[in-house]
Amino acid sequence: MTITLALPSKGRLKEQALDVLEKAGLKVILPKDQRNYRAQVEGDSRIDILFLSASEIARELGYGSVDLGVTGEDLIRESLSSADERVQIEARLGFGHADVVVAVPEVWYDVSTMADLDDVAAEYRQRHGRRMRIATKYWRLTQQFFSQMHGIQVYRIVESLGATEGAPASGSADIIVDITSTGSTLQANHLKVLEDGIILKSEACLVSSRRSADPAAVAALAQRIQAAIAHG
Ligand SMILES: Nc1ncnc2c1ncn2[C@@H]1O[C@H](COP(=O)(O)OP(=O)(O)OP(=O)(O)O)[C@@H](O)[C@H]1O
Ligand SMILES: O=P(O)(O)OC[C@H]1O[C@H](OP(=O)(O)OP(=O)(O)O)[C@H](O)[C@@H]1O
Structure with missing residues (x-):
């Protein structure tokens, strides 16, 4: 039986994910054709490498169609309801650090x-004739944080799939929930993070699916990668 291990196909997490595997003695033989999204590990035919986008990895782990994957915790918690019942975080990988924050x-x-912000939201409709609008791609995390944790119910989420920090200035939203690492994009857009507005401190994680057909093999592979990280 083979184990499917999903890695980011592009973007900021890809190279470091490959480095972590290499440290664990798993050298991924990259396909010659960049558009081929499958690969093998040198000398180990029991592992199938699948390159997917970081958010797809989170979803596929939830379905159980990949056994193990490297992706951001933000994407795990955003893409999956009851994430902890469906997947397990096996290791925090020490890169891809970013916070999901509320900024005004x-x-x-x-x-x-x-x-x-709760006070502002409550008065918003009276003052402006509409609910306070939050631009984000993090629907689930925003609803959990605002409604469940802070009891703020009167707002409207405006979906934003890019340049979220520009939404307040362009008038398409009032505040935002987005990811930040250096803070420079927020600063450039004259936004500030609320003191208790950190929703999640995310980093890249090694994540296993709880729906895998071969949990013992997955646990063994996860442990091999964990051990490599622990030894630097
Ligand atoms: N400065 C940052 N901005 C955004 N994401 C960051 C940053 N630093 C680390 N990350 C992590 O990287 C993830 C995004 O990775 P990447 O850029 O590879 O994805 P993407 O191309 O946006 O993916 P997708 O196509 O799946 O939406 C974030 O969800 C987060 O976990
Ligand atoms: O706090 P900072 O260091 O400024 O980083 C945060 C920004 O980086 C990401 O966008 P990016 O420009 O990478 O594009 P993306 O939307 O494709 O992720 C993210 O969406 C933020 O906008």
Whole structure:
């Protein structure tokens, strides 16, 4: 039986994911044709490597169609309901660090906490004739954080698939929930993170599916990678 291990096909997580595997003695033989999304590990035919986008990896782990994968924790928690019942985080990999945060315009001088934002949201309709709008691609994390954790119910999510930080200035939303690492994109767009507005501190993780057909083999492979990380 083979194990399917999914790796990011592009973007910021790809190279470091390959490096981690190499440290564990798993050298991925990259296909000559960049559009071929399958690969093998040198000297080990029991592992099938599949290159997918980081968010697809999260979804496929949830379905159980891949056994093990490397992706951001933000994408795991956003893409899967009851994530902990469907997947297990086997290791935090020490790269791809980024926080999912609530940010508001810097000029909202009276707003520095979620409690302040709750006050604003409550008054918003009266003042502006509509609900406060939040631009994000993180629907699930936003709803959990606002509604369940902070009891804020009066808002509307405006889906944003890119350049989210530009939404308040362009007028398509009032505030945002997005990922930040250096903070420079927020700063350039005159947005500030609320003091208690960190929803999730994310990093790249090695994640296993709880629906795998061969849990013992998956656990053994995960452990091999964990051991390599532990030994630097
Ligand atoms: N500065 C950053 N901005 C965005 N994502 C970051 C940053 N630093 C680390 N990450 C992590 O990288 C992930 C995005 O990875 P990548 O850029 O490869 O994906 P993508 O091309 O946006 O993926 P997809 O096509 O699946 O949406 C984020 O979800 C997060 O876990
Ligand atoms: O805090 P910072 O270091 O400024 O990083 C945060 C920004 O980086 C990402 O966008 P990116 O430009 O990489 O494009 P993306 O939307 O395709 O991820 C992310 O969506 C933020 O906008």
